[in-house]
Amino acid sequence: MKRIEAVNDFVIKFANVNGSGSASANELFAKAILRMGVPVSPRNIFPSNIQGLPTWYEVRVSEKGWLGRRGGIDMMVAMNPQTWEQDVAEIEAGGYLFYDSTKPLPESAFRSDITVIGMPVTAICNATYEDPRQRTLFKNIMVLGALSVLMEVDPAVIEKLFSEQYKGKERLLESNVRALHAGRSFATDHLSPPIGLRVKRADAVGNRIFVDGNAAAALGCVYGGATVCAWYPITPSSSLAEAFEKYCRKLRVDPDTGENRFAIIQAEDEIASIGIVTGAGWNGARAFTATSGPGVSLMTEFIGLAYFAEIPLTIIDVQRGGPSTGMPTRTQQADLISCAYASHGDTKHVMLLPQDPAECFEHAAAALDLADRLQTPVFVMTDLDIGMNQRLCEPLQWDDARAYDRGKVMTAAELEAGRDFGRYKDVDGDGIPWRTYPGAHPTKGAYFTRGTTRDAYARYSEAGPDYVYNVQRLLTKFDTAANLVPAPLVRAAARKTRLGVIYFGSTAPAMDEAMVALAGEAIHLDAMRLRAFPFAASVREFIASHDHVFVVEQNRDAQMRALLINELEIDPAWLIPVLHFDGTPITARFITDNITKHVHALAVQPRRERVK
């Protein structure tokens, strides 16, 4: 048997039982490697259960810095008998299986083409600890200790992490350190370390941070000045609202009075959530909700009202697999069309497309500005892969000189000076009218907000020309939006090429890796990463200047491709879909294989005449 030998480049997966305390030990493992200067990208794979059922934690270690899911497992830490068979089967030939050997297993339970490492963890824990809870918790830490020996992870780094985690809780700190070393001694004495997968100190992390997208988006809302948050619990977005509350309690309490400079309501459903956000936005507070696909479905009537009545609000959609309850704990980018055109009648909405937690922060704050500037709902389209997994990303940045853009709000002084106020009148040519906050002036500036048609001065009207004026102006406003949203980023291929690729959101890390792999196979592509909808003019130009453009996305129906075709009137033949939608995050391997196949076919039979 040929063992897999790899330094700083492998995938290890932990198969655990939900609610057994494995999550924190797994995170420690990932963080220890990070502290050794080696990039990691972990992913939680969990079903929709709380306790007693399977959960996995897949860690990719990559000194080169590839943060997308790789596919394939080099080492399995199989701690869950329920999933034993599938876990063992998943290991690459030449890989490693680490398991709890307390109960003897028949030879047929193993494979001959992998290295099997057994440690009687349960037995050791039962002998060491009386308390059943301790037995479970320290089992995870002992395994961590053993792995640190097998893979040459520096124990000092783990101890440092312990000391940070248990600051002021000396007893907990000490018992964790003891369990770690018990695991280490066993491995040293009985498991003949090291194995072929090893971690070596490097300097590839830099000053990047390790954070999940939901926490980063929540911080973006704090920094962006959101004061009202209304939400309804739904995976995978719940931790976003909870993180907002956590950060607000730290950062948004008036130091003198102890009063809160925020209001968070866990509403009775998503309809009430968006209603609360609509009311707050109407009344001049920055407000947002966090939800997922099913929540957006419930919110659509309100989204139409906010679009038509021109009320600023922000919706963060942490996408999961649909339709219906679909795959609530799996990732997809499948709400694009339902958000872009949410609600009845002619509606279109602004969407931002963050690629990682750093952009979740940036886009959340930007969305609050854009909503006020454009007086309309703005979506931040993140997903479970970004939202619920810690990801290495650039440090969050804020410029203290940055002022909130409150948009066109007519003040009491301006009203008093006799400035003409037409709530739905386009006076600046950008389609964006002026608004007033309720209560601004005793006699001027009051208006009646409604979802029914009105004239430019907000007076009820069913006259066709008034309606047409309004909805045409909304289109003008949408054109304005295309120039205000984060612009797409283009990366030119090393060589001149007639092929392009468009991608966005959580596909980015896999795409980065695939681009290098494809270039290695002499397939050169210019790449454009979309960061928002509506599309900037450069998107049309990018497509026009390539013979064929691949559109890589994580849904079945090529939703982004459909938006491109629909909004830019692109010939569908020019855009080749590359679609990944099984609920797992897209991989570089998938993209590379798929594009390679297409490129070979196109060489024989192009779908489009050559661009001049």
Place this chain on the structure above:
Amino acid sequence: MTYITKPRLHHPTLTKNKVGYTRRDYEGKVSTLCAGCGHDSISAAIVQACWELDIEPHRVAKLSGIGCSSKTPDYFLGASHGFNTVHGRMPSVLTGANLANRDLLYLGVSGDGDSASIGLGQFAHAMRRGVRMVYIVENNGVYGLTKGQFSATADRGSQSKKGAVNNDSPVDMVGMALQLGATYVARGFSGDKAQLVPLIKGAIDHGGAAFLDVISPCVAFNNHAGSTRSYDHVRQHNEALNRIDFIALAPEVKAAPAPGETLDLPQADGSIMRLRKLHADYDATDRLGAMNHLQLHQAGGELGTGLIYIDPHAGDLHAALNTSRKALNALNEPELCPGAATLAKINASLR
């Protein structure tokens, strides 16, 4: 009537209130509702109550859902911002607006279709949260704008204009409000302005969630024999529990009536609300007693009206959330943004 423009000129002798407005300054556009509609009487009562309480019109935000009743905010307080929201969802929008600026008076107008059918959930949860507001349901037991379907508050056995009999048991909004935590619950009748105006004033002065069920007959679709929401039926079965008098900002009470006949309730602004009892055994500060009393009346086919329940020391959602005294919509970067130095520390904790 919509083609008639309301004259902007007011008679110079019209009495001004303490904030310098005449009663006409509290009016809105000309109503588009049917002549004789109970809802217009409620609008007039709102105008009267706001004028009497010296409320500046622009410091009121009026919100509604969809339906005949929800159209009415356009017909009063023309100098206030108004928001005609989504069917059944006024409570959530009002909640959000209230969170954004705690300094305005929030007036939510809804109907029985809007609040008891499609919006029952939002009605319930707004009450539970104790949002400070005046929540008026203009209750006529029928869908007017869609021409005469039963609403969820129509009594079992009552007849529609076309003769259909309602088999469903009615939603008792007053009973629900009491149970769900509203701290001011009243029922009025659009045909009794003398009773209704003080009930609205009491609701405006209240420091928490105030709910007002106003029976408001629909002259077009629910004012016939066999209806239990017609003017005639309501007049015959109206059982007033008490009457409200306001004693403005004067704690010294002249000519105190005999004990047991009245209940004096201090208001947030220092004035006294005096409740004259019409039923000697009725105590409007006893929630359980109120629920009982009301059910007894209802079982006898009578509609108990007046101030049904009040918690004079009610708190509201802002108190529960401990939100800042300064309105959230008035906070800016210095108060809201923790700044780059703090972010650098957060970054450091994430490595």
